Amino acid sequence: MKKYNNIYLIGIGGIGMSALARWYRHAGYRVSGYDRTPSAVTKALEEEGIPVHFEDNPTLLPPDPEDTLVIYTPAIPAGMEELVSARSNGYRTIKRSEALEEITAGHRCLAVSGTHGKTSTSTMLAHILTVSGEGCTAFLGGISRNYGSNLLYSDCGVMVAEADEFDRSFLRLHPEGAIVTAMDADHMDIYRDMDDLRGAFIQFGRQVSGMIVVKKGLENYFRSGNIGAKIWTYGNGGDFSASDIVSDGHGKMYFTLNTPDGKIENCHAGVPGAVYIENATAAAALALLHGTSPESIREGISSFRGVARRFDIRFDHNGHTYIDDYAHHPAEIAATIASIRQVWPGRKITGIFQPHLFTRTRDFYREFGESLGMLDSLLLLPIYPAREEPLPGVSSSLIYENCCLKDKRIIQKKEVLEEVASRDTDILVTFGAGDIDRLVQPIENLLREKYD
16 A cells, blocks of 8 residues: 555444554544534544544645545545545545555454344354453444443454445455355345345455354355355254353353364353353354454353444343343344343333334335334334435334334334333343444433432
């Protein structure tokens, strides 16, 4: 990569973009950027010495095009004034995925892909490598509870990267080892159909040089895909699996990790639930194949504290629990609810869900209704549009009408706190990838005041 002094990020407040901003600043570059609105992430970047502004103003670009690399997120509209100006005035402009490609080139890259489970699994993998003493530089899709950041640093030459299928970004990476957690239908605004989606994952697999660990049931797609890497499986019936799973009924779970070389017994899930145990199995599998010791695997699993907004237990006191989760796909929602019922059997679950994207709602409203029907009560918010314009006839009502629950309501975001205050909730869960995250701290504060 050509040496620049200035790195300018358009969409710097995004979780992936902010990790890049932190890496470039750590590497000695002058870093600044734009985002649409202030957030906890942009505030943290500013506190770390990275200037951020919130006005689409081309005059705020660094003045020297030859000395500035502009990185943008694909979520930015093509007509955004700063991006248009940068392109027309000689700045080199690249997507986030291209920047990650350049950073990871020449390093031992371990990449985690999949339509869900990427962030928890990649963060677990990075934590295991850190606990082992080897370390890694990790670009994560969420804030690690162990480290308070979405970026870990190391000089050891190993990099962990979340490989995102959106916009086919993961096809920029050529990792030594990889995990594929799921290939469910998603981002169907990017992919023509399921064959196109699976084909992209198989192409990603062809770019892996060493070993690839895939969820049991997906292996035949890869074994028939002319992939040079050795293929391993994880999950029930896989090469790596969890057994003897025991819950104490109060949020703690224990299990045995089965591997081709024997058992790793007495594993304590630092974060409870079947989803996390499955993710831990995948992360442990790749770490073991990479050369990490079984002792470090056990220690890493037990000391893992999770990721913000991934089965994130915000409050658990006096018989009242609040969990926040990023789930925005029907399969993710169903898996999270199933995990909650496994950890806390017999309790009543109230869910607050904000659908993310009109296209995803259009494609999966029946499946959303079915998965949300696993709750006891549902509060449903309007669709968060993100990068999309509204679609005629597509609203949260489609999900509402396909949900079998009797206790269900559509409410506005501004009504959430009043609604939570008026209810005597047992377990409360917030779901969604939109701006529902702005309600998490206020809900937690309200519940602490109410139930502490």
